[in-house]
Amino acid sequence: MSVATSGIERSGSKAGARRLEGAILIAGPTASGKSALALAIAERNGGVIVNADSMQVYSVLHVLTARPGAEELARASHWLYGHVDPAQAYSTGMWLRDVERLVGNGAISGRPVIFVGGTGLYFRALVEGIAEMPDIPAVIRNRWRAALHQKGAAALHEMLSLRDPAAGEQLRPTDGQRIVRALEVIDVSGRSILDWQAGVGRPLIDGLSARFIVVEPDRSELVARIEKRFDMMMEQGAFAEAERLGALGLDPMLPAMKAIGVRELLAAQMGKMTLDEAVQRAKTATRQYAKRQTTWFRHQLGPQWQRIAKAENGLKEA
Incomplete structure (x- = not known):
């Protein structure tokens, strides 16, 4: 049975997550054919597909984000597609916690796991882990979201620079989402978001047994x-x-x-x-x-990534 939405509970922690062995990671720019490659590998290997695209997580956005359709969903199990309300500002940390829950509750155990998408930070989080961040209560998140809408990013950047000068110096005055995130964190914890980000993350996949593919079309x-x-x-x-x-x-x-x-x-x-x-x-x-995307993959993905010009070429060894 194919799964378009995760049905995951919003609870749990890294403590119960196991490191995935034999995972296949497929990155590439939009429209490069990477999703078709993931599906072909899943069908051949009896694998499950986990979305690694930050836009395909949203429930309303099906056509415009090129999410898998009914035919693809019937051919292999798909996870973390369309499971987030568009009113939510979903983050890399939230995505990684959702993957951890899938691993921890056995939902994707016993079969090859194929991560596919175009969001480089998701792949980095899988390989390197991500620093723990404090949970943000909805009332605080909503307050800062409203402030961003009413006052604008530049005004909030001034507030951040007073409360957390180091974070304010690193963020552009126009980067509303990251400014709000930094304000949320210091509100809840009393610590700079930079302090939290300096923590050491735990990789979720076993890098030695994983297969890394990046599609780089002409x-x-x-x-x-x-x-x-x-x-x-x-x-x-x-x-x-x-x-x-x-x-x-x-x-x-x-x-x-x-x-x-x-x-x-x-x-x-x-x-x-x-x-x-x-x-x-x-x-x-x-x-x-x-x-x-192509520039990011070229400069940020290391030598363990096999670079292929056509998606179908990645099927030969996977």
Whole structure:
């Protein structure tokens, strides 16, 4: 039975998590074919697929994030797709804790585990671990989210610089989400977020037995795939999906509202641009995002990562 949502309880800790052996990690830019590769490996090896894409976690965003469809879900078990409310600012730490719960409760035990996605920080967290951070009560999180919406990032950056000068110096005044996170942490713990981040994390996977693959397609081929895929998204209801998300009245600074295509299609809905203009801008944004992903993978992923030009080439040894 395929699982599109995790059904995970929001409790638990690292103490019960075991280190995964024989995991397969597949990274790559958007539209590179990495999800198809993961599915092929899962079918061949009887494996389970765990999402490592920060946008595919959100429940409303199905078409615009290219989440696996019903056919793919029927072919292999999928976890951590569409399990987060878009009103939530989901983080790398939250994702890693969700993976730890899957490992701890045996949900993905006994079969090869394939992590696939385009969020580099998720893969880094798997391989290196992540420092423990304090739990943030909802009332504090909501208060700072509201402050960000009402006062703006620059004003909150000034507050942070007074309370935590070191963190304020490291963060850009426009980086609202990270500024809010730093304010939340110092509110709850009385300690700088930098102190917490300096802690040593625990890797969740066994690096010696893991297989590391990063898909690096030819640029012209990737651009063509991006163009074709967004056209297919429009045929599959991307505009209506953006409308449904917009109708929730969420803070535009939330991560889900920043998914590529959402802002552009909502602008078309409000008459600020034509639909054709919105589509072209979304395609441009996707190409730019893919370039940033490729650059990050090139400079941040170490020599243990096998680099392949075509996703299907990674099936030979996996």
